[in-house]
Amino acid sequence: MVEETEGPVAHDDRAPQPFNAEQPNSARVYDYLLGGKDNQETDREVGNEMLSQAPELKSLVWFVRGFMLKAVQMATDAGIRQFIDLGSGIPTSPNVHEAARETQPSARVVYVDYDPVVYTHCDALLTKPHGVTALLGDIRRPDEILDQLKNQALIDFAEPVAITMLGVLHYVMDDEHPADIIAAFRDQMAPGSYLAITHGSLDSSPEILKVLEATRGSSAQVTFRPPAQTESFLAGFEVLEPGVVPVQQWLRPDLPETRMIMDAAICRKP
Template identity: 55%
Template sequence: MERVPEGVDPTKPNTARVYNYLLGGKDNYAVDQAVAHRMLLAAPDSRTMAWFSRKFLAQAVTTAAVAGVRQFIDLGAGIPTTPSVHEVAKEVDPAARVVSVDYDPVVFAHANAMLAGVPGVTPMLADVRRPEELLERLEHEELIDFTQPVAILCVGVLHFVMDHEHPAEIVAHFREAMAPGSYLAFTHGCDNTHRDFVDMANSDTAGSPAQFILRPRDEVASYFKGFEMLEPGLVTVQQWLGDDLPATRLVILGGVCRKP
């Protein structure tokens, strides 16, 4: 019989585990696989989009690291997958520090096991929807020096924050804590995603930790007032990667911005 970590409900789909399955990982349950299969049925290119998002994350880390940033906060980090944030950052500077944040105890358990002994990498069990608590811990535990530039990675996170959980305010909390010269990279599902995918996903994930909300581009852009958006701006992940990549039914916007 498969053992399930304390606090985990294997009957409800989980975002990190669905994503892990799409990327070819093994750290997931049957319910996560079922959701992934239905995603692929509605949008066969969902697995491709998962890889595009991963490539976007890696390029965003490189952008910040080349600009001189040496500390990274990976929000909603998910189950460690190569190339990971710390692997990319340490290619630029082996002394780079990474805090890998997720609120899922399964993710935290895997991160602790897989990242044990990696210098400068700290897994943290925390919820991005409680930014004040998270920021206080990062500072109190001396994991991040907020007087120096930091890169905050919010990839595949904000569309899981419901309207009543105030995503714009969450971003504002992080912006206020960041020193000038800091970077924030993010992705967000867009409301012009194919209707079949939206209907299927809403049906399968309602009331679960994997429930999400797709938003218009202008609304997403409004969350990042006070930042300077790097070129090419807030565009689809494919456009941001700039490799003449094909469009997908699941439309994900991406952006990298800098605090002046």
């Protein structure tokens, strides 16, 4: 049951179980769309239903990956050497640390996800290199994540940091206060820090929005939002051009539109 609380919430509803093959799971559905093998029949059913409405989703998930590469590149070009990937998902190369270390070989990267299965995968597959860490954490409890980052000295908040929140905020319902979650991280970020987000758009086609209804009540439940509402979450940041726009527009002008629209933004803390 969802409790009404003020500020970022502290309730556990819809959080993934250690492993439940019967319930669609956001990380596993996404893994299926990316062509991965870490998914179950129930995830493939949701994924196939989406793909039957919009086969171009297979491309969209890779556009988001291209956007991650671009955001990380912009941050490393600005001299940033520490990264936090919130809602990191089941590892799929290229991952954030691979992108960051192309130009900043000593970059520190922390992967955070609230799904114990995702955490186990990240810990096993990504954290071999020194300076790459996986944490179990729920963005709906930002203070707990921040405490872990500080107490384990994983991130130095006196220095700029880049935070990526790709495809995760739309799993946070309105009564879980997504703007307050971003604000909690923003308030700790040094000037010159970067934030990159992608967020499911309410401008997506009605067929797509209808398919997403099938996720209601599970950990894969989403709330797609109008781009203006997504932009309102970025208060206190300078939103870089071209602004909060479909992810394709951050990449190349010739990429096809998709019926599922992922709005994307990169912003900088002044």
